[in-house]
Amino acid sequence: MSVIFSGIQPSGTLTLGNYLGALKHFVDLQEDNHCYFCIVDEHAITVPQDRLKLRDNIRSLAALYLAVGIDPSKSTLFIQSEVPAHTQLGWMLQCVSYIGELERMTQFKDKSQGGKEGVSSGLLTYPPLMASDILLYQTEVVPVGDDQKQHLELTRNLAERFNNKFNDIFTVPEVSIPKAGARIMSLQQPTNKMSKSDDNQKAFISMLDDEKTIRKKIKSAVTDSEGIVEYDPQNKPGISNLLTIYSVCSGRSIDELVEAYEGKGYGDFKTDAGEAVVGVLSPIQTRYYELLESEELDQILDQGAAQANRSAEKTLKKAKKAMGLGRVH
């Protein structure tokens, strides 16, 4: 039994990448662990967001968590901005982190490519807030996709730095990255990761895309002109990505698939891969639309916020005391 924390940004509708790299594994984890699943809306505003769309995305993400099988009687599901301790500890950890180490984060470099003038400082200080999310719950394991590895390493460094400098308060968390599906790539630029905030709709499969759209997106996924189904991420990133997707969605190994499509070209392969994805996403979508209409959703989020606040406040109090903030009482 471990304490587990994971967050997802309500920055758009979740993609198949988010599902295979993160959500899918959460459902199994909640059986034997104490899990906190957080909708990290304060991270989403590091880039511009439309107010009404953000609100919709928050509720939608909550419904998706539940639709994939997160059970509120086993796990704590909550919204980050409803637990003030996150930004409070986030600030304290900002004061423990160095500008140099934050500027080295690849996500900051990627997302600030257009120049630093128009980029919010929140994009730079996002990792200490993420560290706060994790450390507030004395998290032992953080299950994330491969793209978050660097941020997790920073979280561990900040926890150790704080523990050494002030008082031994934080559990130093371990990162857990799934073996298969850890990095699903863009369907249009298979050397980049699939991302829900991609401007090109064809680059990702949204968890809420209808069947026809899913089939079409897989059909038009960028591959190569060889026509041989082979797993070779270096030289054949497009087809290798589809093999990963097909394999994880069907439960068949990559080797088995390669053998099954020998001499068959990409047409049949893409059709079947599309079917496998539809088979995984369509039952989730049915549950999602039921939940979105229900009153249950808000009750679950209220209860989640109350539980999360109780745990987070305990750690925050210790951290404030260790740093000398406020008064002793």
Ligand code: ATP
């Ligand atoms: P954004 O573009 O707004 O950053 P995102 O798709 O990267 O969106 P996040 O909210 O940053 O989504 O990440 C949510 C979870 O999904 C994290 O655990 C992350 O590691 C995982 N994840 C994100 N993209 C992928 C991907 N392409 N393959 C596998 N896992 C992924």
Ligand code: MG
């Ligand atoms: Mg991301």
